[in-house]
Amino acid sequence: MPSRRIRVLCVDDHRIVREGIALIIKRQADMQVVGLAATGEEAVELFKSCQPDVTLMDLRLRAMSGVEAIRAIRRIDDSARIVVLTMYQGDEDIYRALEAGATTYLLKDTLADDLIQVIRDVRAGKQTPVIPEVQARLAERSVRPELTPREIEILNLISQGMQNREIATSLGISEATAQVHVKNILAKLDVRHRTAALNVALRRGIVHIG
Numbered sequence: 385m386p387s388r389r390i391r392v393l394c395v396d397d398h399r400i401v402r403e404g405i406a407l408i409i410k411r412q413a414d415m416q417v418v419g420l421a422a423t424g425e426e427a428v429e430l431f432k433s434c435q436p437d438v439t440l441m442d443l444r445l446r447a448m449s450g451v452e453a454i455r456a457i458r459r460i461d462d463s464a465r466i467v468v469l470t471m472y473q474g475d476e477d478i479y480r481a482l483e484a485g486a487t488t489y490l491l492k493d494t495l496a497d498d499l500i501q502v503i504r505d506v507r508a509g510k511q512t513p514v515i516p517e518v519q520a521r522l523a524e525r526s527v528r529p530e531l532t533p534r535e536i537e538i539l540n541l542i543s544q545g546m547q548n549r550e551i552a553t554s555l556g557i558s559e560a561t562a563q564v565h566v567k568n569i570l571a572k573l574d575v576r577h578r579t580a581a582l583n584v585a586l587r588r589g590i591v592h593i594g
Contacts, residue, residue, distance in 0.1 A: 452484075
């Protein structure tokens with residue numbers, strides 16, 4: 385008797401990408417697509433109803449992010465097998481996804497054959513080491529000073545165009561304290577001004593705009 389086909393849930397906010405990935409999977413005799421989700425909320429609900437063997441998760445989703453969806457799914461099933469498939473290459477994006485419980489991390493320029501093999505390996509419970517490019521990003525992160533949650537919060541406010549006084553008002557702290565936080569952020573990111581700090585934070589995936 386043939387073994388049961390691998391049940392795959394595809395999560396991506398772009399319909400053409402979502403359906404393109406689904407088409408690749410449907411061509412495999414040993415796989416089937418059991419759900420397509422455009423949002424993190426849909427992904428969580430479909431995971432509960434469809435019970436996929438492997439979930440392919442984009443990180444850039446509306447409202448609930450991919451990382452948040454991964455955490456929610458892992459709360460439902462801590463053995464859930466989730467493969468991140470995204471354009472995000474920042475070290476912080478990678479770290480957060482793996483910390484949330486993703487099994488492995490792939491970039492969207494991954495070849496179709498490689499993606500299919502990863503799905504099979506993940507379903508089989510095999511070790512699926514992250515690709516060298518992703519490993520390099522994680523290695524870079526490990527030697528960089530880590531931002532505190534408060535500093536990340538302030539970076540997000542900076543990305544909204546807020547100055548120190550506005551940041552202080554928003555967080556209920558003094559302007560002097562806000563200034564100290566900003567100074568520490570600049571030092572940790574090894575930059576001299578706020579614009580450069582924001583550019584580094586966006587590149588590394590510490591904050592996102594839009």
